[in-house]
Amino acid sequence: WRTPGSCGPAIAPLDSSFGQANAAINCAGSLLGSNLPVGGSRSEVQIDGQDAYDAASAQAVFSGGEDLGANFPVPRVSVNSDPGNGLAQSQTVEGWVVCSSPVSYPPTSTTCPTFAPAGVQLHRDIATSDGGLVVTMTDTWSSTDARAHSLDLLYDDIVGLTAFSTQRGYEFPGQSAFTAYGQGASLPAPGPGPGSILVRSNLAAADGDPSEAAGAITFATPPSGFTFVGNNEFEEHRILQVPAGGSTSVTYIYSSAFAIAQARALALTAQDHLQPLAVSVTSPANGATTSTPSATVTGTATAGSGISSVLVAGQTVPVGPGGAWSATVPLAPGPNTISVLATDGAGATAQGQLGVIYQLPAPPLPAARCKVPRTKGMKLSAAEKALRRAHCRVGRIKRVRSKKIARGRVTSTKPGVGRRFPAGHKVEIFLSKGA
Numbered sequence: 001w002r003t004p005g006s007c008g009p010a011i012a013p014l015d016s017s018f019g020q021a022n023a024a025i026n027c028a029g030s031l032l033g034s035n036l037p038v039g040g041s042r043s044e045v046q047i048d049g050q051d052a053y054d055a056a057s058a059q060a061v062f063s064g065g066e067d068l069g070a071n072f073p074v075p076r077v078s079v080n081s082d083p084g085n086g087l088a089q090s091q092t093v094e095g096w097v098v099c100s101s102p103v104s105y106p107p108t109s110t111t112c113p114t115f116a117p118a119g120v121q122l123h124r125d126i127a128t129s130d131g132g133l134v135v136t137m138t139d140t141w142s143s144t145d146a147r148a149h150s151l152d153l154l155y156d157d158i159v160g161l162t163a164f165s166t167q168r169g170y171e172f173p174g175q176s177a178f179t180a181y182g183q184g185a186s187l188p189a190p191g192p193g194p195g196s197i198l199v200r201s202n203l204a205a206a207d208g209d210p211s212e213a214a215g216a217i218t219f220a221t222p223p224s225g226f227t228f229v230g231n232n233e234f235e236e237h238r239i240l241q242v243p244a245g246g247s248t249s250v251t252y253i254y255s256s257a258f259a260i261a262q263a264r265a266l267a268l269t270a271q272d273h274l275q276p277l278a279v280s281v282t283s284p285a286n287g288a289t290t291s292t293p294s295a296t297v298t299g300t301a302t303a304g305s306g307i308s309s310v311l312v313a314g315q316t317v318p319v320g321p322g323g324a325w326s327a328t329v330p331l332a333p334g335p336n337t338i339s340v341l342a343t344d345g346a347g348a349t350a351q352g353q354l355g356v357i358y359q360l361p362a363p364p365l366p367a368a369r370c371k372v373p374r375t376k377g378m379k380l381s382a383a384e385k386a387l388r389r390a391h392c393r394v395g396r397i398k399r400v401r402s403k404k405i406a407r408g409r410v411t412s413t414k415p416g417v418g419r420r421f422p423a424g425h426k427v428e429i430f431l432s433k434g435a
Helices: 055-061 260-274 380-389
Strands: 026-030 045-047 076-081 088-099 115-129 134-143 149-158 169-171 186-188 195-200 214-219 225-230 233-242 247-257 278-283 288-290 294-302 307-312 315-317 324-330 334-344 349-358 369-371 393-400 410-414 420-422 426-432
Touching: 026 134, 026 247, 045 088, 045 115, 115 149, 134 149, 134 233, 134 260, 195 260, 214 260, 233 247, 247 260, 278 334, 278 349, 294 307, 294 334, 294 349, 307 324, 315 324, 380 393, 380 410, 380 426
Parallel strands: 288 349, 393 426
Antiparallel strands: 026 149, 045 149, 076 088, 088 115, 115 134, 134 247, 149 233, 169 195, 186 225, 195 214, 214 247, 225 233, 278 294, 294 324, 307 315, 307 334, 334 349, 369 420, 410 426
């Protein structure tokens, strides 16, 4: 294990005799005090626009840097391993400094005799897993002076053990084949993360050659670009903002293997670790009620390794940008349970479901009918109201002699009480005019 400002961890598979093969990634995530092979124009760590250094990087680039002075922070390092499986972990905490007065690069002990704290501390956690095939590195940059800081970083990675080579191969996100790059080659930022860079120590070697190595460098958020120092070394450019009194983190997962297929599988698993598979149903709401015989179900499915398929109620649906999907699902009367099954690029699955109630529309009300009401003995006005309430129309009004019914009251109707007709049927009213 090395401090961040020197050479980072080396990730290499071991053969059956515990001999080290060619390293998949060597000096992973280094933050050297210089990028001399590219021209030596700056430190790989700049804080608020100034070149910044830790103890290891200062010793590498300062003339007479062995005597760093009392103001230089000393890194705190702890390393431990599990005696049961041999897997190791390390933690490094160190502050960063800048020259007390701005100087041209590279500084010397003459031009930079003293240092000033940069107000930033790096806490690097490294842990091995998967039998040692995987190394997870998390860098947490913190403000130590209650001020906000801007970081301009060049994370350095070396592939293979030998310093000079033309045989290293790389497959960046969005690419489908390995390519050898030379000094000065640059690539733009990849698409949204997580993503992985697949590497091979020797493009000319047979896939799975135990004397060579394949591997992957997996990140949660993409760098802003890549520049090659040489065929075996490249730098990842990152701009980070550290909030006042707060912190920001960057996580890398490095994987090593002999065969490309294994390295690719480890990379997909690492991407899922950084962004686990998740399924979300956005509409309709769970428990929604509808009066239509189908429901349009929408949602998202996301995973670091990408989404390979989404099934909604058993039917495969296309997945669009951002993992969006949509499906029209037929409904049976009553409660319905709709399931969503997503599978990601690493083969992991996740399920979601929702309930939708299909409520059949109420049958139409029967058409209104005229049922002649009982009106005998009523005054004319009351009888007319009774007929209208019964969906009947008032027809002709006739006056007849009656000894039993008082003058001005209804003696009978035609048709008679209880007869049924379509609404609006006319009913004649017979009024008494007395004896």
